[in-house]
Amino acid sequence: GENVEQHPSTLSVQEGDSAVIKCTYSDSASNYFPWYKQELGKRPQLIIDIRSNVGEKKDQRIAVTLNKTAKHFSLHITETQPEDSAVYFCAAFSAGTYKYIFGTGTRLKVLA
Amino acid sequence: GAVVSQHPSRVICKSGTSVKIECRSLDFQATTMFWYRQFPKQSLMLMATSNEGSKATYEQGVEKDKFLINHASLTLSTLTVTSAHPEDSSFYICSASADRGLQPQHFGDGTRLSIL
Numbered sequence: 001g002e003n004v005e006q007h008p009s010t011l012s013v014q015e016g017d018s019a020v021i022k023c024t025y026s027d028s029a030s031n032y033f034p035w036y037k038q039e040l041g042k043r044p045q046l047i048i049d050i051r052s053n054v055g056e057k058k059d060q061r062i063a064v065t066l067n068k069t070a071k072h073f074s075l076h077i078t079e080t081q082p083e084d085s086a087v088y089f090c091a092a093f094s095a096g097t098y099k100y101i102f103g104t105g106t107r108l109k110v111l112a
Numbered sequence: 113g114a115v116v117s118q119h120p121s122r123v124i125c126k127s128g129t130s131v132k133i134e135c136r137s138l139d140f141q142a143t144t145m146f147w148y149r150q151f152p153k154q155s156l157m158l159m160a161t162s163n164e165g166s167k168a169t170y171e172q173g174v175e176k177d178k179f180l181i182n183h184a185s186l187t188l189s190t191l192t193v194t195s196a197h198p199e200d201s202s203f204y205i206c207s208a209s210a211d212r213g214l215q216p217q218h219f220g221d222g223t224r225l226s227i228l
Binding site: 001032034041042043044045046049089093095098099100101102103104105 | 144146154155156157158161172203205212214216217219220221222224
């Protein structure tokens, strides 16, 4: 079945450093790839997304890249701040099944 | 825009009780609503996809008689956990999307269900 692998499961970085989280999807019909930030007990918040007709998208300190051939997409956070600490989930939406599959999550800790 | 309201936020009840959770899109028409379950420190697992006016599509392993989903209007979907037991305790979260999910999904605040 469809799945999305996400790595790493935990990531600790020093404040000001960059953080990179990677995901791989299996469903070739996937065409939309959002990234969510979730704080404990809260709803996931969309932080950036990318569609399959685009290779890269940037929004201030956050960027996402997509390699459709390899079925990889990555989240890049630069100049990390303590408030970036949270759990981050990638997801892939399939135009074949009309549903989202989530990655397993990455717990990011930014050390002050 | 794109606000989704989910109620209740927290439920504590005895084993055997049925619990209804509501998910409303407040400022847009949600043709599709997704229901997820999230265990502590785990990812969101899709339980079912609900399209307005039709029966929900359940994921493998999710009992449709246990988790009743109704999506009677373009702004409201409900999830009823019937005869809940302690193993049903979890964080349930809905999301709503226009255009069968082709538009981004917008999440409710989630419902933390605790069955004693």
